Amino acid sequence: MISAFFVVLFAFLAGMDGILDQFQFHQPLVAATLIGLANGHLTEGIILGGTLQMLALGWMNIGAAVAPDAALASAVSAYLVTGPAQVSVDTGMAIAIPLAVAGQVLTIGVRTLTVALAHIADKQAEKGSLRGVETVHWTALSLQGLRIAIPVIIVMAVGAGPVNDALNAIPDVITKGLAVAGGFIVVVGYAMVINMMATAELWPFFFLGFALSAVSELNLIAMGMIGLVLALIYLQLSPRFNGGSGNSGSGKGGSGNGDPIDTILNNY
Amino acid sequence: MSEETKNEVHLTKGDLVNTWWRSTFLQAAWNYERMQNVGWAFSMIPGIRRLYKTKEDRASALKRHLEFFNTHPYVASPILGVQLAMEEQRANGAEINDEAINGVKVGMMGPLAGVGDPIFWGTMRPVLGAFAAGMAQSGSVMGPIIFFVVWNLIRMLFLWYSQQLGYREGTNITQDLAGGAMQKITTGASILGMFIMGVLVPRWTTMNFPMVMSKVKVQDGAAADIPGLAKAINGGDVSASKIADVVGQIQGGQSLTAYKVTTLQDTLDQLLPGLAPLLLMFIVLWLLRKRVSAITIIFGLFFVGILAYAFGIMA
Numbered sequence: 200m201i202s203a204f205f206v207v208l209f210a211f212l213a214g215m216d217g218i219l220d221q222f223q224f225h226q227p228l229v230a231a232t233l234i235g236l237a238n239g240h241l242t243e244g245i246i247l248g249g250t251l252q253m254l255a256l257g258w259m260n261i262g263a264a265v266a267p268d269a270a271l272a273s274a275v276s277a278y279l280v281t282g283p284a285q286v287s288v289d290t291g292m293a294i295a296i297p298l299a300v301a302g303q304v305l306t307i308g309v310r311t312l313t314v315a316l317a318h319i320a321d322k323q324a325e326k327g328s329l330r331g332v333e334t335v336h337w338t339a340l341s342l343q344g345l346r347i348a349i350p351v352i353i354v355m356a357v358g359a360g361p362v363n364d365a366l367n368a369i370p371d372v373i374t375k376g377l378a379v380a381g382g383f384i385v386v387v388g389y390a391m392v393i394n395m396m397a398t399a400e401l402w403p404f405f406f407l408g409f410a411l412s413a414v415s416e417l418n419l420i421a422m423g424m425i426g427l428v429l430a431l432i433y434l435q436l437s438p439r440f441n442g443g444s445g446n447s448g449s450g451k452g453g454s455g456n457g458d459p460i461d462t463i464l465n466n467y
Numbered sequence: 468m469s470e471e472t473k474n475e476v477h478l479t480k481g482d483l484v485n486t487w488w489r490s491t492f493l494q495a496a497w498n499y500e501r502m503q504n505v506g507w508a509f510s511m512i513p514g515i516r517r518l519y520k521t522k523e524d525r526a527s528a529l530k531r532h533l534e535f536f537n538t539h540p541y542v543a544s545p546i547l548g549v550q551l552a553m554e555e556q557r558a559n560g561a562e563i564n565d566e567a568i569n570g571v572k573v574g575m576m577g578p579l580a581g582v583g584d585p586i587f588w589g590t591m592r593p594v595l596g597a598f599a600a601g602m603a604q605s606g607s608v609m610g611p612i613i614f615f616v617v618w619n620l621i622r623m624l625f626l627w628y629s630q631q632l633g634y635r636e637g638t639n640i641t642q643d644l645a646g647g648a649m650q651k652i653t654t655g656a657s658i659l660g661m662f663i664m665g666v667l668v669p670r671w672t673t674m675n676f677p678m679v680m681s682k683v684k685v686q687d688g689a690a691a692d693i694p695g696l697a698k699a700i701n702g703g704d705v706s707a708s709k710i711a712d713v714v715g716q717i718q719g720g721q722s723l724t725a726y727k728v729t730t731l732q733d734t735l736d737q738l739l740p741g742l743a744p745l746l747l748m749f750i751v752l753w754l755l756r757k758r759v760s761a762i763t764i765i766f767g768l769f770f771v772g773i774l775a776y777a778f779g780i781m782a
Contacts, residue, residue, distance in 0.1 A: 220540055221491050223618050232611040242651075249603025249610055252596050253671060257761070259588035262580070264535065267762055278695025284558065296769065300762050312500035313505075317533075320496070320505045324516055324529035327522035329512050332529060336509040339496030372777050374608050380672030380772020387765050388593075389664050389672075390751035396589045397752075400654075401661045413741040417724060419598055419666070426662035430655040440651050452587045 205237035213257035214347030217270035227251030231277035240281035257391025268302025503535035517556035538576035539583025548633020590660035669741025676731035
């Protein structure tokens, strides 16, 4: 009972952060770990979280576009893997995908529902009621929390038996095939990140990283250092940031080299 | 004017801290009509409460802050700082009308979102997330802990200091935005991000092609005499020199089996390790640019995985 309470609580947190995008309670790494902890299967939760995190690497809400929903995917999948159903991590990952779509639909629904709440906020503003606007604000946030908590409660109510029966009914070739796909599905996440950032100027750095990684044994920390050094060197040498374009003309910072970043830092 | 200056109202440190905390919930009431507007007004409320005392003043302040607003949730903080500074001046009699306040808001949110998205979503979360996920996949609890702590530390410091910067600089900050600093940070972060993506593509993508491409009988004498050794062991007359002989043959580069099996994987690795993930990444990138949704691609790849397994191409 206590573990059920915490599972629902963590699902609620994941739902709220799914819209806020601040603490990262909705990211698989955090959500699956917490739900694994609540169910007493911490390690399975962590491993599932790490696996799903690779998948969700590129899921980001930019502007008004809504990405696949990591919150519902990680909360329900983590409950199935670490809860009484004891589903395998591979299966957990496979069912996370349709869940991410369902979560996406749900958040779009809530984001539409909150249009009505925004109008109530307008009414409260007319009255000059600060408290009224705050109440609307918290109500909307709770809706986003419930968006994840309620589906998790439904899965709990259905119970481990029917869930396992349904999953066992899936033929072997599908589950093994899904596991194979799970190995390379992460490229979608990479491609989404690259799609957002790639410019002609930046592609060489991608290929440099690829070549170094494919043929060397350097670990990620060393790679991070190389990447950082490359970025710093590039910024120092690129004429775009360095030439005498005179954007330091106003020279109010008096930092000598006219570096605008120095000017901002010196103002601190 | 002189009596007004005596009654000047100023925001306290507490108001600023309160705004900082509230800005965490900027997106709570995100809606399709005016997006972050309710959360924005919610974040401005400590300032409104301090600066305006009458019902009418508060009503008009709330209304002008319930206008459309949308940006990356973290880079809203410097804009909040600027708006607090503007409201403070307005409350103390400066000629700042609603249009000016809205203009600054709208003018800043676009360029700042263009900085926040690639830095936080495009670089920081994938890099930190991938690093921590790697640890987590081996079951280490340090993975999630590092992810959570590092992320929130950076985020909270950024929200606070950028809000303070906005508050102190006021509208001057718009000039800094136009300057090279923002572009420099964005470019630097994107270089790191692209480099790490290049690193991750071959390293953490698992594509294994055990399908047999060719099976060639090895020339006589080119295979190590392992069958002979096995016969000797079973016959009970194995000798040290026989073992040394076979080990020598293996060390000399002779084949372990009488047949040389080449799988598709071997062929690909000879070309370049990680070639298959790279090609797949470019196919996905191409599909994304054709506006195929990520979810459709993911479902498609699951289907490909099932087919490839069923036909024995991949495992």
